[in-house]
Structures are given as C-alpha cells and as structure tokens.
Amino acid sequence: MVIHINDKLVLGGNVMSSKVWKGNSPGIAVQPAGKTAVWGVLAVVIGALLMMSSGAALAATYYVSPSGNDSNSGLIGAPFATIQRAADAVNPGDTVIVKDGMYTDVDGDKSVVKLNRGGTSDQWITFKAENRWRAVLDGRNNTADYCWSFLSNASYVRVQDFEVKGCGASGTGVGAGFYSNAGAHDIHIYRNYIHDIGRQATVSGTGQSGIFL
DSSP, X not given: OEEEETTEEEETTEEXXXXXXXXXXXXXXXXXXXXXXXXXXXXXHHHHHHHHHHTGGGXXXXXXXXXXXXXXXXSTTSOBSOHHHHHTTOXXXXXXXXXXXXXXXXXXXXXXXXXXXXXXXXXXXXXXXXSTTTEEEEOTTTTSSEEEEEXXXXXXXXXXXXXXXXXXXXXXXXXXXXXXXXXXXXXXXXXXXXXXXXXXXXXXXXXXXXXXX
8 A cells, every 4th residue: 555645655554755756767765754654644544444433434325216126235226116125224324316206105004105214413314306306206096194204213314306195094094295203303304396195085183284293
C-alpha cells in the first residue's frame, strides 16, 4: 500500500520523505522521516475505521421492480419484486428506489407495505419512487386495509413520490393510505399522490384516512 501525506511517502508501513529528481530519469529519493508522519497515518486509518463502525460507509441502496425477484440481492442489477422485501432488509442510512409499476398486498396481511425497522436521527431510511407517481401502491378496491403501515419500531423514515390508492377497511376497521402505530415517530410523508382511500360505507369511529398518524 502507498499513501501520500503531504510530502511523505508511506511504503508498507515504512514512512519516508520523498522528492522527485529533475532530469531525464525521474525517480524517488527516500530517507527516514519523523514520528509526525506516522501519527498522521494512524489518524487517517482510525478515522476510516470509526466511519465504518458508525455505519456511514455501509449505507446501501436497494432497488424494487415488478420484474424482480424477492430472492435477489436487491442491488441495481438484481432488484427485489416487492417493496415489502426491501422494508424487511433496510438499515439506518439505506435508500430504496422503486421502479415504475403496480405494487399490491401479495401476502394477504392487509397491508401493501408493513415497516417495522427504523433509521436514526442522522441516518434516515428513504423509500422513493424512481419516477414521481409512477410506482403505485394499490389496495385493489379495499382488499388491503392499509397501503403502508408504520409499526412500533419504525422511525426516521421518509417516503416520497408514490401514488397511493384503493386501500380501506370494512365494518369497524381502520383503513388508511399511510397508517402509523403509536410507537412510530419521525415519519416524513412527502410528495405522494394519495386518493380513493376508503371509498365505501363504514361504521368505524376513526373513519378512513389518507394519512393516519
């Protein structure tokens, strides 16, 4: 490994001062340098390790596409098929990019997406449509109670640029485009197109909401 720190050249742990010879045959003249350069190298290495341990260097970007597969890695060339699969994988600082298409409740749990993971105050989790309102969360005419549920561990989450429609609960149930459990916090719902939520008769005391927080 070769690291340059100002005018110091580090070769395999040996710190040398360097200069380039002038003339037809450029070269490097080396001689032992002082302890200051060694401490400089240690500071760089320690700083990199601290960044990695904080998770800042490990944030991932996942992709979701109707043509994907939930057994994939979720990387750009191997996207997941459902937003739910990405919601089960995210960690603080991660971003999920959802490609154009229709996304529905495929597991029958009455939610298109159910999120029970969170970010931190300085490493939010972001879910965003690749193209505004072209990724659609569809409750299929109240088949799903909720298009997106934030459960108790969800926090520091941003959801943006989706179309959200067709969710709602029958009878005394609560239906919503976005629904937040009492334990969830710091949820940003941004620039989403929410419509046709709970278009049915209901006797619920809380009604049917585009966003229920």
